[in-house]
Amino acid sequence: MSLLSLNAIETAIGQYAVLHQVSLEVCEGGVFVLLGRNGAGKTTTLRSIMGLWRPSAGSVVFQGQDMRGLHTAEIARLGIAYVPESMGIFGGLTVEENLILATRNGRFDQERLKRIWQLFPALERFWSKQAWSLSGGQKQMLSVARAIIEPRKLILVDEPTKGLAPAIVDAMMEAFRDISQTTTILLVEQNFEFAKSLGRDMAVIEDGRVVHTGSMADFARDTALQNRLLSLSAS
């Protein structure tokens, strides 16, 4: 069953048209991976869904509701969380304050909090520390934790492994695997190994156009297609 549909959306940043007729169907459950080279339009796609950049044409439909004209805050309240590439951590706030800001009524659901502490033990350890003092990996954990501190239907995650140490990437993979049991994830990722092990469905975006969609298992088997669309051999 389709959770999110992008129907021929076009998004421009200033005078530059970035997305051209992008259409996607993200089904409920599991991880949908959006692949593509640098500057292909992956981040723009996530930001267009979140209403941070407004598509000039096309529609974004979430659970049957057309989100055109909705404010970003209203989109978030529909149950969509966003983990940006920059992580979007509030450095001047403590770990606890960063998380409490993401709760609906300013109180923690203790069960969820315990689950977060199990997934990311460092966050419990640095609970009262200001977020700027965390390492890059811990900041990424906080950013993801903030997305799951409340029940969400969809989490948009933009390049969560960028610049992280291999051990942290492994921890992040386990966390996403766990989260995807209950929440749909739309993941933008350049680390193909990471994406491959998590993704169920996938799409490749190139120059602002969707050039391939299908199952991750099929794509992972087709090395020629990977090389053509992602230039993996070149990199």
Place this chain on the structure above:
Amino acid sequence: MGQTQQEGALEPLKSTLQRLGGVNLLPFAVAVIAFVLIGAPSSWVTLTVAGLAMGMMLFLMASGLSLIFGLMDVLNFGHSAFISFGAFVAASVLAWLGGWLGADSLVLNALAVFCAFAAAILFGLAGGWFFEVVIIKPVYRDHLRQILITMGALIVAEQMILALWGGSPMTVPRPAFLTGSILLGDVAIEVYRIFAFLLGLAVYLALYWLLNRSRLGLLIRAGVEDREMVEALGFRIDRLFVGVFMLGSALAALGGAMWAGYETLITPALGGQMMIVVFIVVIIGGLGSVEGTLLGAIMVGLVANYVGFLAPKLALASNMLLMMAILMWRPNGLRPAVT
């Protein structure tokens, strides 16, 4: 090598100063230096109290600008219009309640002052709402247009004050309980200055609580850092902006009302005159930080009074020199919300 050794030797001193309060110690350091230079303890106490009172009034005027600038990234040169209007509204209410003010009753006197300040605050809230919705909203993210339109609004506001209250200076009556001085030995401390200090302190504590102990404050502090992310968490930051703008304008109006009572003679140019000092306070303190604004305001208040006494010819330049010195040391100000 030698420099590294020198830095290593300074490290314990730095960490001790940091533990004792870091930049918060600056006003104390300035006061101690001034004490040595002034020599006479009674003059020093008088100047220090005057500096603290002036600092608190500047804090009232500047804290709103700092929040508006820091959170909303809006260069509001029209902020001083609220200082002027606050002063004139409060002065008019005090004049209108002359009977209460002249009555031989502390309650009626205090009630008149309360009504004057409440009127200034209400004007600030309503005017702030109108200003944000009509003038600021169309020019978000465009500093040049912000400067032009808010400067224009300031000119219009000054002309409105001229039209409503006339061009002649207006006398501001002070109630009996806020006039005179308290004598402590050979030191005379003006009652109004103590009142200004205490009111400023109360506002600071309330703002501190709001920003550091409430969910709304958490949102404001987060918004100063990353507006987009606050929206992505489900909060309408544009609505928060209106609230912050109204609060900032109300604080400016209250500061103007306090300043009117302090000066006792006001002109329509009051806001414009205060604007430069208010901007200096915000820049010294660091954007978006109430603690920084308080620190900046107290530094400006103290330095202006000490320099005015020690080297009167330098008095006019003292604020600028202070700002230059602090910016050379800390380009983001003493305690910015975001570094």
